[in-house]
Amino acid sequence: MNRFKNTIPSSEITPEHVYRSRRDFIKLGVWAFASSALMVACRGNELEAGRQNAPMPTPTSSDAAQDKPAPTPMPTAPKDTDELGNKLNTFEQITTYNNYYEFTSDKEQVAVLARDFKSSPWTVAVTGLVNKPTTFDMDDLRTKFDQEERVYRLRCVEGWSMVIPWTGFPLHKLLKEVEPKSNARFVRFVSLDDPKQYPGQNDIFSFQWPYAEALRMDEAMHDLTLMVTGLYGRPLPNQNGAPLRLAVPWKYGFKSAKAIVAIELVEEQPGPFWTTANPAEYGFYANVNPEVPHPRWTQATERRIGETGRRRTLPFNGYAEQVASLYAGMDLKVNY
Ligand SMILES: Nc1nc2c(c(=O)[nH]1)N[C@H]1C(S)=C(S)[C@@H](COP(=O)(O)O)O[C@H]1N2
Numbered sequence: 259m260n261r262f263k264n265t266i267p268s269s270e271i272t273p274e275h276v277y278r279s280r281r282d283f284i285k286l287g288v289w290a291f292a293s294s295a296l297m298v299a300c301r302g303n304e305l306e307a308g309r310q311n312a313p314m315p316t317p318t319s320s321d322a323a324q325d326k327p328a329p330t331p332m333p334t335a336p337k338d339t340d341e342l343g344n345k346l347n348t349f350e351q352i353t354t355y356n357n358y359y360e361f362t363s364d365k366e367q368v369a370v371l372a373r374d375f376k377s378s379p380w381t382v383a384v385t386g387l388v389n390k391p392t393t394f395d396m397d398d399l400r401t402k403f404d405q406e407e408r409v410y411r412l413r414c415v416e417g418w419s420m421v422i423p424w425t426g427f428p429l430h431k432l433l434k435e436v437e438p439k440s441n442a443r444f445v446r447f448v449s450l451d452d453p454k455q456y457p458g459q460n461d462i463f464s465f466q467w468p469y470a471e472a473l474r475m476d477e478a479m480h481d482l483t484l485m486v487t488g489l490y491g492r493p494l495p496n497q498n499g500a501p502l503r504l505a506v507p508w509k510y511g512f513k514s515a516k517a518i519v520a521i522e523l524v525e526e527q528p529g530p531f532w533t534t535a536n537p538a539e540y541g542f543y544a545n546v547n548p549e550v551p552h553p554r555w556t557q558a559t560e561r562r563i564g565e566t567g568r569r570r571t572l573p574f575n576g577y578a579e580q581v582a583s584l585y586a587g588m589d590l591k592v593n594y
């Protein structure tokens with residue numbers, strides 16, 4: 259948490275115990291108070307064994323008195339666990355163990371190197387096969403769409419996982435605004451390309467920057483697919499992909515691109531970052547699947563950060579009921 263004092267003014271920090279007690283308070287059903295408490299919260303605003311060598315893959319601070327409308331309070335009932343009863347990971351865990359190769363491949367150094375990252379001003383250009391190509395200002399995105407809380411499991415292809423209370427809005431709301439054309443079949447997400455801010459982008463022998471990911475149109479339109487603007491009721495920390503990242507909870511974590519600057523609707527299946535770097539190891543679909551081992555490690559189990567033992571990995575990361583039908587008739591052992 260101490261590291262955080264450097265990136266978020268202490269006045270804006272909502273300590274985790276306060277977040278939790280606010281949530282308990284809300285459970286009492288005191289909605290009038292609860293929504294104002296939440297608005298304050300909104301404003302306040304391993305490599306696993308065997309993977310040594312190869313790389314792997316706010317709300318605004320303006321308040322109601324100012325010109326911009328206050329962000330919509332998060333309407334969903336706050337929770338202490340996910341829908342399966344798994345405890346949330348702590349803010350500390352979620353923000354000090356990160357994959358963000360633009361900074362470094364050292365998970366514990368990402369937060370340190372990301373301290374001074376400039377995530378504002380920021381725009382997101384939505385282009386390609388759409389009737390209304392639009393460049394959105396990040397501050398507008400935070401107020402335009404209700405910010406919902408979604409507790410999702412994040413499963414990294416390296417075999418570790420966390421449970422994270424994100425805030426954000428479903429991607430389909432954004433796509434609706436730009437009116438996709440009927441021949442748009444895939445959605446591509448491009449992360450920031452800025453070697454001045456990203457030490458990891460200066461090694462010309464490393465990867466083909468920028469980081470980019472892609473989803474099929476129906477995956478992008480699925481209600482679980484979230485554009486993330488925050489976590490634990492705070493603006494998204496730099497190391498987690500500020501100011502805007504994806505969360506696609508039924509897929510391995512590398513699909514959830516951070517620091518998104520462009521979204522492009524296209525007809526042909528794009529070649530994402532890791533899939534291009536190593537197609538034998540990282541498939542386009544990358545649905546969490548305990549039955550398809552990665553060439554270098556099993557996917558049957560995982561280590562929840564904060565726990566010592568290993569847990570069984572669930573098909574589609576536990577979201578099969580919601581998403582399995584998207585892949586009806588597809589052989590997921592081949593199209594992994
Ligand atoms: N731009 C970008 N996005 C990225 C990555 C990255 O290196 N760069 N790493 C991915 C991987 S491998 C994982 S597991 C998740 C980690 O998200 P977290 O650090 O918020 O837990 O981000 C994904 N998004």
Ligand SMILES: [Mo]
Nearest residue numbers: 414415511512
């Ligand atoms: Mo990952």
